[in-house]
Amino acid sequence: MADAATDSSTKAATVSKSWGDIAEEAAESSSSPTPEPEMSALAIGEPKEPKTLEDPDDSSIETATGDTPYTSAKTFEDLNLSPELLKGLYVEMKFERPSKIQAISLPMILTPPYKDLVAQAHNGSGKTTCFVLGMLSRVDPALKAPQALCICPTRELAIQNMEVLLKMGKYTGITSEAAVPTGTDLPIYKRMPIMSQVVIGTPGTIKKWISAKKLGLRDLKILVFDEADHMLAEDGFKDDSLRIMKDIERSGARCQVVLFSATFDDTVKNFVSRVVKDRNEMFVKKEDLSLDAVKQYKVRCPDESAKISVIKDKILDLGQKLGQTIIFVRSRHSASMLHKSLAQLGYEVTTIQGALRQEDRDKIVKEFKDGLTQVLISTDLLARGFDQSQVNLVVNYDLPVKHDSPNEPDCEVYLHRVGRAGRFGRKVVNGRRIGVWIYYKGSCHALGNILELLFEKHSAGGAAFNLIYDDRDDAIMQKIERHFGKSVAEVPSWESDHDFEAALKEAGLL
DNA sequence: AAAAAAT
Known part of the structure; x- marks a missing residue:
C-alpha cells in the first residue's frame, strides 16, 4: 500500500468501484467516515489493520473493515430500518434481536459508503436473513426499477430465498421477482421489462434477461451472491458471475457487492480478493466452523x-x-x-x-x-x-x-x-441480556448486563x-x-x- | 459428471 500522499485521493475514494479487473486502486485513503448514530457497544474493526473483536464471545469471528469504523447492532432499531421492515422482522419473522452475524454484517452492508462485503458464517446462523434484510433495506421504495439482485446456484435456493424476502418484506410494498426457469417460460422477447425492485434468481436466467435488455442494471444498488464461493469457483459459476458483474459495471450503476457463504476455501478466497478489492470482511476461524451441532x-x-x-x-x-x-x-x-x-x-x-x-x-x-x-x-x-x-x-x-x-x-x-x-432451534438465533457479576474479596458486585448470544451450539x-x-x-x-x-x-x-x-x-x- | 441453462 503506497501511503496516499496525493490529495487527489479524496476523489478516488468515493468513486472507487471496480470488480472488473484492471483499475488498480492503491488509495486506501481516509475518506471521512460518515458519523454513526450512536449505537454503542462492540466496536467492529479498527482503523488500518484487520482486527479481532474485543469481546471474547466474538473472538470466533474476524472482521476487517479497512478504515471505516462500524458498530455492531444490538437491536434492529440501531439499523435505521423503515417501520414497515421492522414490522416484518418482528411480526412475520418473529425476530427479537439481530443474531451475531446480523449484528456485525448489517452495519457494514447498510452504512455508507456501502463497501463491498465478503461474509462467512455458519450454516443455519441466518445468512439468508442477513442479505435479504440488506436488500430490502437498501431499496428505495419510490423507485420502480430493479435495485437489488441476488444470484444463487440452484433454482430451489432462489425460490427459498424469495420466500424469505416476501415474508420479511411483507409490509414494505417492495416488489420482487424470481429469475428462474419455470418450465413454461414465454419467449424472452415477449416479456415486459422487469420493474420489480428485487430480483432473485439463477445465473442462466439472469444472464438471459440482461442480454435481452429486459433487466435494467442502471439502478442496482446491491448485488448479492448466495453460496458465493461456489458462485465464484472455477468449476462453479465463475464465468457467469463475472459476466454479470461486468455488465453491471458497464451500466454505470454504483453497486455494492455482497458475498455470503459458510465456506471459502483458499483458492476462492484468493480469487475473491482479486475481484472484490475495496471490501469489508467477516470470516469464521476454521476451527470454529466445525460441525459441532451435528x-x-x-x-x-x-x-x-x-x-x-x-x-x-x-x-x-x-x-x-x-x-x-x-x-x-x-x-x-x-x-x-x-x-x-x-x-x-x-x-x-x-x-x-x-x-x-x-x-x-x-x-x-x-x-x-x-x-x-x-x-x-x-x-x-x-x-x-x-x-x-x-x-x-x-x-x-x-x-x-x-x-x-x-x-x-x-x-x-x-x-x-x-x-x-x-x-x-437455529431458526431463531437471538440474543438475550444476562447479568454479569463479579466476586471480589468476598462480596458480590454487579458489573451490568451484557448480551449473550445464543448460537447453533445450543x-x-x-x-x-x-x-x-x-x-x-x-x-x-x-x-x-x-x-x-x-x-x-x-x-x-x-x-x-x-x-x-x-x-x-x-x-x-x- | 452435480448443477444452471442455452446453443
Missing part, C-alpha cells in the same frame, strides 16, 4: 448391498420417527438406482435431482417442506442452503468428492451437506452417517476428518440396531 458417524459396509441394508433397516426403520432424512448421493444415476431399490422394498421415498422437470422438482421440495414426505434422496442439488428445520438426519450414501479428482474429498460440500441437519442435535465401503472411501473419510481437525466416530457394526440406537442417542435424537 454428530457425525462413519459406518463401514462390506459391499454396496450392505449400504442399502443400512439405509433400509437402520436409517429408515430406526430414523423414521426422528424427523426427516436427506440421503445424499453422487450422481443422478445413483439417485434413481437407490430410489428404485428402496421403492421395490416398499419404502416411501422421494428423489430430487436436476434432470427432473422443474414442476416435479418444485412438487417434491414442497412435499418435503410440508412434512408430507419423510425421506428425500438428493444429489448435491440440495447440498447447499436448503433449509428445512425438521431434517435431523443426513446420510452420505456416497461421500462428496472433487469431480476432477475422485480420490479427493470435497470438504466444502461435506460441510454443506452435513449442515442440512440439526437446523432446528440447538437440538442432528446426526450424519457416512457410508464407507472400500479403502478409497476410507482414505477420503480420513482426509475429511483431518481437514476439520476432528475424528468421526465409527458405528461398530453396520448390522447392529443397538449400535445405531446408541449413536442416535448420543446425537440427542432418541
Whole structure:
C-alpha cells in the first residue's frame, strides 16, 4: 500500500468501484467516515489493520473493515430500518434481536459508503436473513426499477430465498421477482421489462434477461451472491458471475457487492480478493466452523448391498420417527438406482435431482417442506442452503468428492451437506441480556448486563452417517476428518440396531 | 459428471 500522499485521493475514494479487473486502486485513503448514530457497544474493526473483536464471545469471528469504523447492532432499531421492515422482522419473522452475524454484517452492508462485503458464517446462523434484510433495506421504495439482485446456484435456493424476502418484506410494498426457469417460460422477447425492485434468481436466467435488455442494471444498488464461493469457483459459476458483474459495471450503476457463504476455501478466497478489492470482511476461524451441532458417524459396509441394508433397516426403520432424512448421493444415476431399490422394498421415498422437470422438482421440495414426505434422496442439488428445520438426519450414501479428482474429498460440500441437519432451534438465533457479576474479596458486585448470544451450539442435535465401503472411501473419510481437525466416530457394526440406537442417542435424537 | 441453462 503506497501511503496516499496525493490529495487527489479524496476523489478516488468515493468513486472507487471496480470488480472488473484492471483499475488498480492503491488509495486506501481516509475518506471521512460518515458519523454513526450512536449505537454503542462492540466496536467492529479498527482503523488500518484487520482486527479481532474485543469481546471474547466474538473472538470466533474476524472482521476487517479497512478504515471505516462500524458498530455492531444490538437491536434492529440501531439499523435505521423503515417501520414497515421492522414490522416484518418482528411480526412475520418473529425476530427479537439481530443474531451475531446480523449484528456485525448489517452495519457494514447498510452504512455508507456501502463497501463491498465478503461474509462467512455458519450454516443455519441466518445468512439468508442477513442479505435479504440488506436488500430490502437498501431499496428505495419510490423507485420502480430493479435495485437489488441476488444470484444463487440452484433454482430451489432462489425460490427459498424469495420466500424469505416476501415474508420479511411483507409490509414494505417492495416488489420482487424470481429469475428462474419455470418450465413454461414465454419467449424472452415477449416479456415486459422487469420493474420489480428485487430480483432473485439463477445465473442462466439472469444472464438471459440482461442480454435481452429486459433487466435494467442502471439502478442496482446491491448485488448479492448466495453460496458465493461456489458462485465464484472455477468449476462453479465463475464465468457467469463475472459476466454479470461486468455488465453491471458497464451500466454505470454504483453497486455494492455482497458475498455470503459458510465456506471459502483458499483458492476462492484468493480469487475473491482479486475481484472484490475495496471490501469489508467477516470470516469464521476454521476451527470454529466445525460441525459441532451435528454428530457425525462413519459406518463401514462390506459391499454396496450392505449400504442399502443400512439405509433400509437402520436409517429408515430406526430414523423414521426422528424427523426427516436427506440421503445424499453422487450422481443422478445413483439417485434413481437407490430410489428404485428402496421403492421395490416398499419404502416411501422421494428423489430430487436436476434432470427432473422443474414442476416435479418444485412438487417434491414442497412435499418435503410440508412434512408430507419423510425421506428425500438428493444429489448435491440440495447440498447447499436448503433449509428445512425438521431434517435431523443426513446420510452420505456416497461421500462428496472433487469431480476432477475422485480420490479427493470435497470438504466444502461435506460441510454443506452435513449442515442440512440439526437446523432446528437455529431458526431463531437471538440474543438475550444476562447479568454479569463479579466476586471480589468476598462480596458480590454487579458489573451490568451484557448480551449473550445464543448460537447453533445450543440447538437440538442432528446426526450424519457416512457410508464407507472400500479403502478409497476410507482414505477420503480420513482426509475429511483431518481437514476439520476432528475424528468421526465409527458405528461398530453396520448390522447392529443397538449400535445405531446408541449413536442416535448420543446425537440427542432418541 | 452435480448443477444452471442455452446453443
